[in-house]
Amino acid sequence: MADIFDKVAGFLRESPIVGGKDRAIAESVLYRHSPLDNAGPWIEIEGRSVLQFSTNDYLGLARHPRLRQAAMEIVSKYGVSSPMGARPLTGTTELHDELERELAAFKRTEAALVFSNGAQAMMGCVAALAGPKDLIVMDQYAHASLVCGARISGARTRFFQHNDVGDLDAVLTKAPPEQAKMVVVDGVYSMQGDMAPLDVVSDICRQHGARLIVDDAHGTGVCGANGRGTAELFGVEDRVDLHLGTCSKAMATVGGFAAGDAGLMEFLQFNAPTILFTKAMPSCVAAATLEALKLLRDGHERRTALWENARRLQDGLVQAGFNIGQTCSPITPIHGNGTDAIHMCTALYQEHDIWVSAVLYPAVALGTSILRAIPTAAHSAQDVQKLLASVTAVRDACGTAPRAED
Numbered sequence: 001m002a003d004i005f006d007k008v009a010g011f012l013r014e015s016p017i018v019g020g021k022d023r024a025i026a027e028s029v030l031y032r033h034s035p036l037d038n039a040g041p042w043i044e045i046e047g048r049s050v051l052q053f054s055t056n057d058y059l060g061l062a063r064h065p066r067l068r069q070a071a072m073e074i075v076s077k078y079g080v081s082s083p084m085g086a087r088p089l090t091g092t093t094e095l096h097d098e099l100e101r102e103l104a105a106f107k108r109t110e111a112a113l114v115f116s117n118g119a120q121a122m123m124g125c126v127a128a129l130a131g132p133k134d135l136i137v138m139d140q141y142a143h144a145s146l147v148c149g150a151r152i153s154g155a156r157t158r159f160f161q162h163n164d165v166g167d168l169d170a171v172l173t174k175a176p177p178e179q180a181k182m183v184v185v186d187g188v189y190s191m192q193g194d195m196a197p198l199d200v201v202s203d204i205c206r207q208h209g210a211r212l213i214v215d216d217a218h219g220t221g222v223c224g225a226n227g228r229g230t231a232e233l234f235g236v237e238d239r240v241d242l243h244l245g246t247c248s249k250a251m252a253t254v255g256g257f258a259a260g261d262a263g264l265m266e267f268l269q270f271n272a273p274t275i276l277f278t279k280a281m282p283s284c285v286a287a288a289t290l291e292a293l294k295l296l297r298d299g300h301e302r303r304t305a306l307w308e309n310a311r312r313l314q315d316g317l318v319q320a321g322f323n324i325g326q327t328c329s330p331i332t333p334i335h336g337n338g339t340d341a342i343h344m345c346t347a348l349y350q351e352h353d354i355w356v357s358a359v360l361y362p363a364v365a366l367g368t369s370i371l372r373a374i375p376t377a378a379h380s381a382q383d384v385q386k387l388l389a390s391v392t393a394v395r396d397a398c399g400t401a402p403r404a405e406d
């Protein structure tokens, strides 16, 4: 008789991700221990000073004293667990209300809703809004949490080719006009670093009567003149029906949020399974996130530094012949075949004291890998130069990471 756990033994025998001798090396880079203080450009690991380009601390706020102080005040008075309970019952405090008001003001929407993390915001909102009779049309590279939401919803889900607006239009054109539809995209794609062309996407949505939902996890705080995200950058804030975001990247805390019309937020409050049936965001996190949001709103200098570092790094990589794809955000993928990225990641760490994450299937297509470098506002120009020199030396020494023309 078949055992549903047979797949476990199969995975342990021969992982589809990496096999043979690469397996041991993959295991040494994935789930590797990170120090508790892991967000700064320079971190201490086993007595070594290591330069890291691996976190989404875009604005360099993770160690900011105002965030620490805000969280500590709550922890010292009320503990880590406050509020005990799920949002609808005992988990909504004045800090949650204040954070929701501030997020709505920042996103220029009527209201906002705070979740315990970003994945729950994405998953729960998509799951609540679509049902078996509806159609969800998603970019093929949409974040896994959105795809999970679509699965939970039971709606028919169609994927369009990544950032191909012609294909999006074709998929919507084929759908019955009377069927209710929503289009779901990421503002910035977390592995490729490119952006959804929201101006065109929102036009197409209007033509087909489809609602537009944007997961702007990587755009919030980073894109747009005021850091309001990719919708601000493309001038379509009022044409996005539901803005989704996370507090775990530019805001450097943890949590997720939805922002939109007040009625929509009320609906989600009572229908998103991921807010109803889970413990609320801790108050200490809400307090730190409120500080982060203030810093983010006044964060022009930090954003300028972030984008300068991103340009410095990306121009340097292109000049050195690396393939960084179509990125137009600080996310900088160095594309490679097979397990190239793992080998480069290991050599950078062991020989150059640099930590850049290697990303493998299922986060990228099977048979490919990327070295994913994330410059932040906290890196210096010298840090970026060190990464450029080291990554080029590693590539030249071991012949990994194909050149752009390969």
Ligand SMILES: Cc1ncc(COP(=O)(O)O)c(C=O)c1O
Residues within 6 Å of the ligand: 117, 118, 119, 120, 122, 143, 145, 186, 188, 190, 215, 217, 218, 246, 247, 248, 254, 255, 256
């Ligand atoms: C595009 C995108 N959406 C959602 C999430 C989930 O956010 P969180 O880490 O807050 O759960 C992430 C984080 O990896 C992401 O990259």
